[in-house]
Amino acid sequence: MRVMGVDPGLTRCGLSVIEGGTGRKVIALDVDVVRTPADMDLAERLLLIADAAEYWMDTHKPTVVAVERVFAQNNVRTAMGTAQAGGVIxxxxxxxxxPVAFHTPSQVKSAVTGNGTADKNQVTxxxxxxxxxxxKPTPADAADALALAICHCWRAPMMERMAKAxxxxxxxxxxxxxxLKQIRKEAAVAKKG
Incomplete structure (x- = not known):
């Protein structure tokens, strides 16, 4: 399984690609961070991020893209930008x-460190x-993108088994x-007869 991990963000968007083998064996193939200037028009920033991510998809041919799910943040503006970046990807x-899989930060931290509240240093x-x-991969966005890909490699088999079940x-x-419907129907017919 080849997973492209994405830590979305407008200012810094982490991109990674890892190869997952049997068990928990994973190999990093590439990692980088796309940066966009804060003073640039929002649509242009999203276009830069989309272009970079699409280049990675076309170059690395991932079998799945794992994106961090934005679920709550104190800063609504930051949350919106993060969600928009994840959306274009x-x-x-x-x-x-x-296919695209979304993982929450706590799922990623738990998968990689065993602690859903781990800090960035522990994840890195x-x-x-x-x-x-x-x-160590730097900045933290690069490490987070790798962590997302690792999380997906390790969680995907379990998620697949659960979906089948x-x-x-x-x-x-x-x-x-x-x-049950047939039995009730037969019982109703027998009652009338």
């Missing part, structure tokens, strides 16, 4: 038929260790409801 992936240290890197349970319920 998800759109680029969708146009290429690449664990990413460095997990990937066997010689130096839910689908099987839904199918079983459908068959049960149909059988």
């Amino acid at each position: 998800a759109l680029g992936a969708a146009r290429r038929g690449i 240290a664990m990413v460095t260790r997990i990937l066997g890197l010689q130096t 839910e689908a099987a349970a839904a199918e079983q319920k459908k068959r049960y409801d149909a059988k």
